[in-house]
Amino acid sequence: MVLKHKFNQQIEKVAISDIRQFDTEVSEIPGIIKLTLGEPDFNTPEHVKQAAVEAINDDQSHYTPNPGIPALREAAAKYYNEKFKLQYRPEQVIATIGATEAIATALQTVLNPEDVVLVPTPVFPIYIPITEINHGQCVTIDTSTDNFVLTPEKLRETLEANKNRNVKALVLVYPSNPTGVTYSRKELQELAAVLKESGIWILCDEVYAELSYSEEHTSLAEFLPDQVLFVAGLSKSHAMTGWRMGFLMGPDDFVEQAVKAHQYMVTAPTDNVQYAALEALTNGQEDSLAMKKQYLARRDFLTAKLEACGFKVASPDGAFYLFAKIPSKFGTDSWNFVRSLAKNARVALIPGASFGPGGEGYVRISYAASMEELAQAAERISEYVKKN
Structure with a gap:
């Protein structure tokens, strides 16, 4: 007997998340700072x-x-x-x-x-x-x-x-x-x-x-x-x-x-x-407040640093992400940009293309990371933009 369709065709049509695949890929780079996943750096109360x-x-x-x-x-x-x-x-x-x-x-x-x-x-x-x-x-x-x-x-x-x-x-x-x-x-x-x-x-x-x-x-x-x-x-x-x-x-x-x-x-x-x-x-009705205060400080810090080196940041009124338009001199290929940034500056971001129409030309940056990591990442990004 030959199966007409070995697998559910709907499952075959979809792919493993490229966000997860890219996060795994860049994890192999020594000293990489990953601002990729929506993973709070706080511990459970x-x-x-x-x-x-x-x-x-x-x-x-x-x-x-x-x-x-x-x-x-x-x-x-x-x-x-x-x-x-x-x-x-x-x-x-x-x-x-x-x-x-x-x-x-x-x-x-x-x-x-x-x-x-x-x-x-x-x-x-x-x-x-x-x-x-x-x-x-x-x-x-x-x-x-x-x-x-x-x-x-x-x-x-x-x-x-x-x-x-x-x-x-x-x-x-x-x-x-x-x-x-x-x-x-x-x-x-x-x-x-x-x-x-x-x-x-x-x-x-x-x-x-x-x-x-x-x-x-x-x-x-x-x-x-x-x-x-x-x-x-x-x-x-x-x-x-x-x-x-x-x-x-x-x-x-x-x-x-x-x-x-x-x-x-x-x-x-x-x-x-x-x-x-x-x-x-x-x-735990108030458990999020201390985290929210720190996220807000991180948001403002990172927004200022990115805008200073040529990124345009969408109005970040919630969550812990910045969606930043890549400086025009790098073009609009977000996959090319994040791969080059990871390889040459050891900072990992997620390409805007992963988020569907309207996302190309942008990168997503998670600021669910310590201020020390964000400061180091911002410095590396700034140097990369200047050198390239």
């Missing part, structure tokens, strides 16, 4: 770690309810409701294996073959392959000429251009990875007016919400609770990337279906990690 230790000692090592232990779901609803003026009930919360699983669960729940997902770019390259794996199709919207935000006008224009297709959802990531740009309350209200008319789902990835600098973070879920699929997590706010703890929230009819996708994907999150997350949400 001690009280959260201790809660995990106590959970292990208390033999919290069993299956939990699929959507998470009731106390965690209640704490998550309370935490995000109070932070962002939302009105979720515990029953509308699913505890997930990081924000990534929340995104995968949400898209798997709503997509049918050939459904269209609108994706403003530049964007972190996860939403498109997950859409395609679930037999959906993506339409990208280049925001580079609009200061990297999706405008109501461009949204209307895109919806109109695709009116004969089944547009099912919009992805909205803010504060943004890779640009650090976020949306004001007024901008979200204007988008909400268009989205309410359309009736489509909005997958709001707000995992960087607590690292908003210019003004208090507003969630689109405040305005469109019946359409928003709200994604959050503890990786950035509590420096818990390796714990893999995220949350997915939405209206009742969505959660009823999403818990099935979640169940058959992962069964449930790790038992003792849920108790650590419970501690983070219950007694």
Whole structure:
């Protein structure tokens, strides 16, 4: 017997993240300073770690309810409701294996073959392959000429251009990875007016919400609770990337279906990690503040250094990334630039081309690194620009 298709064709179409591949590639360079991944250099708060230790000692090592232990779901609803003026009930919360699983669960729940997902770019390259794996199709919207935000006008224009297709959802990531740009309350209200008319789902990835600098973070879920699929997590706010703890929230009819996708994907999150997350949400409401203060200082330092040597930096109002336009004398090939910089200056950045339309000609720089590393990296970049 000969198999017609040995593998899932949708899986074959997608590639391993080139961001991860490049990070591995440059790790071989002696003395390299890597400003590549979104990995906080802070440690998980001690009280959260201790809660995990106590959970292990208390033999919290069993299956939990699929959507998470009731106390965690209640704490998550309370935490995000109070932070962002939302009105979720515990029953509308699913505890997930990081924000990534929340995104995968949400898209798997709503997509049918050939459904269209609108994706403003530049964007972190996860939403498109997950859409395609679930037999959906993506339409990208280049925001580079609009200061990297999706405008109501461009949204209307895109919806109109695709009116004969089944547009099912919009992805909205803010504060943004890779640009650090976020949306004001007024901008979200204007988008909400268009989205309410359309009736489509909005997958709001707000995992960087607590690292908003210019003004208090507003969630689109405040305005469109019946359409928003709200994604959050503890990786950035509590420096818990390796714990893999995220949350997915939405209206009742969505959660009823999403818990099935979640169940058959992962069964449930790790038992003792849920108790650590419970501690983070219950007694760690202010844990992000000290980190945020340091991130802000790093942002301002690095922005000034880069602009002094010819980079133009997008308005970095959140997260811990700078999206910087490469000085014109180097051209616009971002892959060529980052490879040359890594080889000759021993500083690793991520090429803007990795983030889709509108990203070419830019580089993404993570400032989730110590000030000492950033100072050394800035000096090396400055020398490289002068010599070349």
